[in-house]
Amino acid sequence: AWLVFSAYCLNPIGIQKMMAKQGVSGPRPSFLTGNLQHIATLLAKTTSSDMVEITHDIVPRLLPHYLSWSEKYGERFLFWYGNEGRLCLTDANLIKDFLSSKHAHVTGRSWLQLQGSKHLIGRGLIMANGDDWFQQRRIIAPMFMGFKIKAFMGYVVESTKSMLRSIHDVAGDGTECEVEIGAYMTKLTGDVISRAGFGSSYEKGTRIFQLLQKLQYLTAQSSRHLWFPGARFFPSKFHREIKTVKEEMKSILMETIKKRIEGLEIGRICSSDSDFLGTILRETQEDPKKKMTLELIMDECKTIYFAGHESSAMLVTWTVMLLATNPAWQHKARKEVGEIFKGESAVTADHLSKLNLLNMIINESLRLYPPVAMLPRMAFQDIKLGDSLHIPKGLSVWIPVLAIHHSKEIWGDDADEFNPERWSGKSPAQIGNFLPFAGGPRNCLGQAFAVMEAKIILSMLIAQFSFKISDKYRHAPINVLTLRPKHGVPIILTPIK
Numbered sequence: 184a185w186l187v188f189s190a191y192c193l194n195p196i197g198i199q200k201m202m203a204k205q206g207v208s209g210p211r212p213s214f215l216t217g218n219l220q221h222i223a224t225l226l227a228k229t230t231s232s233d234m235v236e237i238t239h240d241i242v243p244r245l246l247p248h249y250l251s252w253s254e255k256y257g258e259r260f261l262f263w264y265g266n267e268g269r270l271c272l273t274d275a276n277l278i279k280d281f282l283s284s285k286h287a288h289v290t291g292r293s294w295l296q297l298q299g300s301k302h303l304i305g306r307g308l309i310m311a312n313g314d315d316w317f318q319q320r321r322i323i324a325p326m327f328m329g330f331k332i333k334a335f336m337g338y339v340v341e342s343t344k345s346m347l348r349s350i351h352d353v354a355g356d357g358t359e360c361e362v363e364i365g366a367y368m369t370k371l372t373g374d375v376i377s378r379a380g381f382g383s384s385y386e387k388g389t390r391i392f393q394l395l396q397k398l399q400y401l402t403a404q405s406s407r408h409l410w411f412p413g414a415r416f417f418p419s420k421f422h423r424e425i426k427t428v429k430e431e432m433k434s435i436l437m438e439t440i441k442k443r444i445e446g447l448e449i450g451r452i453c454s455s456d457s458d459f460l461g462t463i464l465r466e467t468q469e470d471p472k473k474k475m476t477l478e479l480i481m482d483e484c485k486t487i488y489f490a491g492h493e494s495s496a497m498l499v500t501w502t503v504m505l506l507a508t509n510p511a512w513q514h515k516a517r518k519e520v521g522e523i524f525k526g527e528s529a530v531t532a533d534h535l536s537k538l539n540l541l542n543m544i545i546n547e548s549l550r551l552y553p554p555v556a557m558l559p560r561m562a563f564q565d566i567k568l569g570d571s572l573h574i575p576k577g578l579s580v581w582i583p584v585l586a587i588h589h590s591k592e593i594w595g596d597d598a599d600e601f602n603p604e605r606w607s608g609k610s611p612a613q614i615g616n617f618l619p620f621a622g623g624p625r626n627c628l629g630q631a632f633a634v635m636e637a638k639i640i641l642s643m644l645i646a647q648f649s650f651k652i653s654d655k656y657r658h659a660p661i662n663v664l665t666l667r668p669k670h671g672v673p674i675i676l677t678p679i680k
């Protein structure tokens with residue numbers, strides 16, 4: 184009773200007082216639900232129908248609460264996600280400070296975030312905090328070194344070839360065909376991460392991938408009422424299904440991991456040791472300080488699966504949508520791909536580094552449709568940002584990436600337009616307001632992997648097909664864990680002879 188009283192009354196009152204002293208206010212919260220109901224009502228209104236036309240002005244649709252509250256209380260406001268206070272922060276310098284190494288150990292995932300994802304990815308890297316996070320990041324980071332990423336390029340090429348073959352099969356005699364490209368991209372990035380993650384056990388990897396997708400749907404359903412104290416203990420249909428899926432996944436993962444450990448112990452060397460599972464087992468076996476339980480190794484595998492396909496699939500899907508509706512940029516990109524590959528079928532890192540226009544297109548796609556549209560992180564102790572902003576222990580900082588990426592003050596009057604030219608001669612690292620992969624020491628580990636993958640997929644697709652948006656496309660971005668097209672992206676493809 185005391186814990187509930189502190190969590191739902193004492194702490195929120197303390198946080199609210201402290202922020203009010205600093206001139207930060209916000210909408211009045213309700214007991215238990217905070218401002219969740221208000222957010223849900225606004226979102227239900229803005230997302231109940233599809234957008235009338237294909238415009239990229241999507242902030243009013245996806246962040247109506249941000250627009251309403253920032254207008255009323257200023258850019259820095261406080262709102263309540265159940266009993267979790269969230270401070271909206273859009274100032275580039277303060278965000279940089281917050282995400283910097285100074286605060287990496289004392290900020291992280293809140294209780295609500297941990298509960299919402301515990302069935303899906305458990306306590307793997309994305310969900311770890313403090314020293315656990317630091318230790319896990321040290322073990323996993325070697326997998327994403329430049330030379331490792333180059334080694335994974337072959338997997339991406341193989342999987343993309345197989346996807347293109349299946350589209351050619353749909354096209355049949357060479358005339359145009361229609362496909363929902365989002366489904367193809369989700370399967371493709373799932374294939375890639377199955378190979379890069381599990382190499383030799385590819386088929387099992389594919390089954391894990393299917394189970395994770397099911398789990399993702401079930402956890403999204405079951406975590407809708409998490410703000411309610413004790414809600415996670417209520418028996419529900421979702422909880423029962425989650426248990427069954429988790430058990431199947433656990434037995435496949437356990438069997439795969441144990442087989443690999445046996446292989447390592449008897450010194451059987453195979454090429455697949457360079458995949459994710461091989462890397463993590465080697466790292467944990469060679470250094471006793473890096474020991475991990477089997478349970479945690481399983482969670483790391485799930486984390487890489489989840490982080491490694493979902494956002495990447497959305498990046499390529501949105502980019503195809505943008506190119507399908509901007510034939511001039513599609514043409515430019517195809518010309519560049521033709522000039523750089525000169526008909527060679529092998530893809531090298533050198534080719535990829537020369538794809539400047541494609542790079543600009545990818546950046547613009549990540550700006551307009553960042554797959555991770557919001558970044559909430561909680562402060563576990565009092566911290567000070569910049570010269571004067573005090574963040575009390577227990578308050579989450581909420582970075583509305585999508586709103587920052589669409590701000591006219593930052594990007595100019597054409598902020599809501601697709602204009603890759605704005606990236607000409609600029610690297611994303613120079614731009615503090617560009618946060619698709621977060622920032623600081625807890626940024627996205629798979630960033631280089633994701634960009635390499637997107638470049639290969641898009642250049643191979645562009646080289647083999649021209650495409651336009653289908654009349655069936657309905658523009659309806661929604662944010663369910665990632666920013667996605669609600670009805671997919673149907674396009675009409677014509678094979679290029």
Ligand code: HEM
Nearest residue numbers: 309490491494495498554555619620621625627628629633
């Ligand atoms: C376009 C594709 C991707 C985008 C936009 C993206 C974005 C992000 C963002 C914004 C975060 C920080 C989340 C937060 O702090 O709340 C993150 C973390 C992470 N991402 Fe990605 N990601 C992408 C692809 C990938 C891929 C392909 C992998 C792995 C194969 C990956 C692995 C990770 C991991 C392990 C973390 C956790 C890092 C940590 O907490 O230390 N991501 N990603």
